[in-house]
Every structure is written in structure tokens, then in C-alpha cells.
Amino acid sequence: MTNKNNQSQPAQLSLADGSHDSLQATLTGDWLLGNGLPDADQVTARFAGASRLQRLEYATPGLGHWDSGLMTFLVNIQRNADDAGIAVDSSGLPEGAQKLLHLAFAVKEREGARRVFKRESFFEQVGKATDEMWQQSLALVSFLGELMQSFARLLKGKANFQRSDLLVVLQEAGAEALPIVSLISFLIGMIFAFVGVIQLQALGAGIYTADLVAVAMVREMSAIMTGIIMAGRTGASYAAQLGTMKVNEEIDALTTMGIDPIDFLVLPRVIALIIMMPFLTMYGSLMGILGGMLVGVSMLDVNVIQYVEQTKAAVGLHDLFGGLFKAVVYGTLVATAGTQQGIACGNSAMAVGQATTKAVVMGIVLIVVSASILTVIYINIGI
């Protein structure tokens, strides 16, 4: 029915009052979408005006090609006519159009099926968002509880996961993260050194750049940067992987076999990050110190041995362990956020994307908040 040739006739509508309180609508030309069709309002406006109008008839002797454009016009009129209690005689329409019109009204609209969108007030939105945040925090806490139980089972030797799985995630979260951790830490070390050299040289204390870089990297920055890298890299990957497994019913398949998905999927991933984060952080500190040394040695009147000696004097074991403890905390938080979002993922591709985003955001927020808390605690207990 859609045969769009180039010389289509313009669609025209003319209305004429017929006998016995009826209205006759005559359609001529090609009624095709995009052909500048007449508006159904021209007909429906007559329904309201003439209260004596009882019937609507169609006449289509000059109707050429037609497509859905004609049908939307007819359906619009039919709906308005039904509301106004006017009978529509569609026998003048082409047979195909009659059948389609019949089909369009064959199934009554299901009650309550149409969505009504109501505008929410500002306070309603704030309230809902707050409630959602609260629910999410509750979900995270209860997930942490389940994770603790799972750890308890692990200590009792009852948690079942495959050791081969643990090795795979260890490799993914560890060795494969080295390049990006190297790059970021090296650059951060260089940046610290630049700042230090310029500020401290003015006081004639340029050599203390080594202290600045070493203390900052070992105590704080390496753990935070590695944590954020792992949130974007590994936390996101956990959420996406577990989320997809959820969509694919793979997690249900574990549950129906009596295998706890927390033990089987979450535990090895959390353990992997707890083990690998301190190593990566230590490695990141080393890279940062090397970056700082490159800048320090090239910009200051210091040689490598002096720089190394200065660094050795600046950081003690307590600095290192303080940093590594933070790394363990951040690793736990990133892994928990990633796996929790994955397990709580909805059942669609969009939900997997949302879960991944939330996992990264939540991971970074948790890192920054816990970093502040830990720093205050460290200062107070004098580490």
C-alpha cells in the first residue's frame, strides 16, 4: 500500500453536511506520511460544534496511495467520535483500511495499562533520593554481614570455592594491574618532586624533596591512587562480571545446586584484592620514589646516592605498615562495592551498566571517606 512515486497527489479533505444529521468526509489524493496530511482536528472540531451531528461517513473515490498516515488520521477521528457518541460509518473506506481500523479497536485498552507521569515536587525528589541512599547503605551493610559469615565459614574450612578461581582473580587483580599502577605512581612521584623542588629550593632545602616524595607516597598517596585504579579497573570488572552472571541466571544456577554464590564468587574476589592491594601499593610507592628521584636528581644538585640516603632516613617501617594497612582497607572496600553491586544487579543489560557505574563511584567514595578517617586515627595514635 505504500508506493511512493515522485508525482504523489496532495492529500485533501473536504467536509460536507449530508442528510439526516450526518457529516461526509471526502478524502482525495495520496494519504502518505510526510505528505502534509490534513489534521484530524478539522473533523473532530465539528463534533463539538454541531450537537445534532449523529453520523460520520467517509467517501474515498479519489483516494490514491495511502499508508499509516491515513490510519493515524482515521484512528484519531474514531476515538473522538466514540467519546462524543457519534457513529462512524467506515464502509466508504478502502477494504484494507477498514480491516486495520477494526483491528486497532478490537482489543479494548487494558485498564491501568497507560502510564500516567506525574511531576514530582523538589522535596519529593530529595526525599526519594535520600531514601534510596539509605536503602543502598543498608544493602551494603547487610552484604558486609554476609561476607563476614562467609569469612567465618572459610576459617572453619567450610566455604567452598575453587582454588583455581582464586588464582585467576589473583592474577587479574595483581600482575595484570602492574602497568597502569607503574605509570600513575611514577607520574605522581614526579609531580610531587616538581612541586617540592620549586618550593623547597627557594629555602635552600631542595634535598628535602626526597623526604616529601617518600613520605607522601608511602604513607598516603600510593595506597589511595592504587585503590582508585583498582576501583576503576577491578571493582568495575567484578560488578560487570557478576551482573552479567545474574542476568544470565548463572547465579541462580549456583544457588539451586546448593552452592552459596557469596562463598563461590564473592569470597575469592575479595580475598584477591585484600592480598594484592598491599603488594601493588608497595610497588606503587617504589615507582613514585623512582619518579621523584628522576626529577630530583635532574633538577637539584644531588646525586642518586644522596637522594636514596635521604629517602631511607625519611621513611620508617611504621610509615610503610601504616600505608599497607590502608591498602588492605581500600582493597576490601573496593572489592565489596564491586561484588555487592554485581550480586544486587537487576535483570537487564542496562542494569549491568548501572551496577558497574555504581560500583566505581561507591568504591571511590568509600576510599576517600575511609582515608580521611584513617588519617585522623593515625595522627591521634601517633603513627
Next chain:
Amino acid sequence: MATATPHISVVNVRMAYGDFLIQQNLTFEVKRGEVFIIMGPSGCGKSTVLKSLVGLKSPAEGAVMFSGEDFWGAPESEQDQWKRRFGMLFQSGALWSSMTLAENIGLSLKQYTDLTDAEIREVAALKLSLVGLTGFEDYYPNEISGGMQKRAALARAIAMDPEILFFDEPSAGLDPISSKLLDDLILELRDSLGATVVIVTHELASIFAIADNSVFLDAETKTMLATGNPVELRDHCDLFDVRDFLSRGDADGGPDPNELPQQSI
């Protein structure tokens, strides 16, 4: 004794997501060794009801009993004991994508038995050969076709020689021949394993081919309308909706062919 108590009994079960009611007042029994069909129009909550039977979603009300023991009231360790005696074939197959077929099938054996790796591999190879996938042990799920995935998932479901096999729309996405072969396979497995089979489906051809007994769930009234053998339900059920469903909308000669469809789809 074993024949006296039904293998599965569902007593007055009500399924809901929060306030949203799915099905209520469900009461039916599945005898040992029976092929039982849960059927009904799309969207009536068949799969949700199945979830309450396999231990994935607890009913809002009512009880699910296996051999007379209440499942959802039991402690978790006992529930796990029961779950090990189930085999479930998911609609999408739900094979673990990070594992080969042999590992998929071997996982539960590895978890719950003391078999050596070599023995587990042999069992996995056997189960694969039962479903016509000999030699595919080392393939990953994404390397084989949808029909093969389904059969591999069936092999995983029967890995532990289950007492009860659950199927969620086994023929969804399969061509008629594969679907027929799967039906035959289900019957053969039932006979050889002596398992009870519960199937959620609306595929009429397989319903009539394999069912001993069935329950019909309705989407409108949100409850069960009838139980019984599907052939008898089709020919003798009092309810038009049930006869109509089982005869593909042709009950009592069907509607006037000139009349356009009036039923909601």
C-alpha cells in the same frame, strides 16, 4: 510408603514480589516419577512459581513440601541437602561462561563427592554423551550453538543423578525437531533415572507428548484453574479458558474465522 506420600506437594502457596501479587491459592501434588507440567498463558507467573520449588524464592504464604517435609521452614543446611537432589534446566541454559562444559558438569560433583578429577571428567563425558555432545568436554558455552547449550545445561542438571528435574521452558528458542528430541530425552531420562520431572512450558506439542499431570495457572484471576492430565483437560475440562488454551484457541470449533481476534494478546 514412598508411593503414598507425594514427592512434591504445594499447599496454599502465594507468590508475590513485595505488594505485587503473582499467584495465590496454589495447591497441587506431584507424584514420584511423574512428568508434571506447569502451564498457562505468558506472564501468568509460571517461572516464579517454579522458583519457589527449586529454592530460589520463598513463597509469601503457604508451604512447599518434598516427601512430606516442609522445605522453606527447614534450616538452611537441610535446604541445601534437598537442593543437591534437584537438577534444574534454566530457560537460557545458564551455563557458567567462564568454565568449559566438562567443568560446568563437574562442579557439583567436585563440591559434593570425593571423586578424583579424572573420575569427574569421565562422568562429565558420560553425561555429555547422553545428551548427544560426545567430545565437547573442552568447549566453552559461547563456542557452541543455542540448542547445544541447552543440551549441555541438561547434562549439567543430571550430573548428580537428581531425584527431581526442573525445566524452565525447555523448548524455548529450539526448532521443532530439536524440541522433539529434547522431549524424548526428558522421557528417557525420567525412565532411566527414575526422576520426577517438573516442567514449566506453554508448548502444546510437548505438553501432550510427555505430560502425566499438569496444573493450569491463569493470569487474570492470578490463581490455578485446573489440574489433571492435559489431554483430559482439553477434552473434558469445564472451563472454556483451559480448553481454549489447550486447543490453541480452537475450543468448541473456535471463533468465527471471519471475526477478527477479540482476545487480548
